[in-house]
Amino acid sequence: MKDIEVLIVEDDLRIAEIQKRFIEQIKGFQTIGIATSYIEARNYIEVLQPDLILLDVYFPDMNGFDLLKETKQETKQMDVIMITATKEIHKVQEAVSIGVFDYIIKPVVFERFKQSLTRYQEYYQSLLKLGKENLYVTQQQVDQLLRKEMDGELKDKSYLPKGIDPLTLDKVLEVMNKVDAGLTAEFVGKEIGVSRTTARRYLEHLISEEKVDADLAYGTVGRPERVYIVKRDSAIKK
CATH class of the missing domain: 1.10.10.10 (Winged helix-like DNA-binding domain superfamily/Winged helix DNA-binding domain)
Structure with a gap:
C-alpha cells in the first residue's frame, strides 16, 4: 500500500521542519511539501492533491480556517488535522464543525502527534478497504470507521508527561x-x-x-x- 501523502501548511519553517521529522519517524507517511503562505498552499493542494493536510491557523496572508473551508468545499477526498496554538473553545468548535480529523494544540508532543497520524492511518486504510469490497456499508462498518479512540496503549498513555513511565x-x-x-x-x-x-x-x-x-x-x-x-x-x- 502506498504511503499517505502529507502536506504541511505552516508559516514557521522551524515548526514545519519539526513536523516533517516527526512524520519521517512514522511508517506509512510521506511529506510531499511545505507551504508557508496561502498561494503556496493552494498550488500544492491543486497540483499534488495530498491525502492529509497539517494546517496551522494564523498566517500573514490568510486564516487557516478559510483554507480549511475552501478545501472541504472543493476536495472531498482530502483530510485535515489542525495544528495550532489557538485554544479558544469557539475555534475548536468551528474546526470540528467544518470537519477536521483532529485538533492538536502547540507545542506538539511527538506521542500525541503520532497517535493522531496512527489513528488517521487506521481510518484511511479502513476506508480504502471498504471502498474496494463494498458498494454499500452496514451501520457496524460505519461505526468502526468513525470511532474516535484507538485501542491499546495509545488510547490513554500517550498523554503522560515527561518523567512518568x-x-x-x-x-x-x-x-x-x-x-x-x-x-x-x-x-x-x-x-x-x-x-x-x-x-x-x-x-x-x-x-x-x-x-x-x-x-x-x-x-x-x-x-x-x-x-x-x-x-x-x-x-x-x-
Missing part, C-alpha cells in the same frame, strides 16, 4: 488499589522498588489527574508526613 504508573496504581488507608511515598516506593522521590512524583501526577487525594499524617515524633489516599468515588483504573 506507563509501566511504573501501573505498579503505583496496583499498590494504591490494594489498600484503603492512606499510603506514604516511602511505602509505595518500597512496594514497587523505586525511591521515595520517584514514588512521590507518580503520586503527585495521580493527584493532578484527580484520582488520588493527599493529606497529612501526624505521628508521635517528627514532622507530619504527606499520605496519599485513593478517591473511591472515582476508582482508579489503568
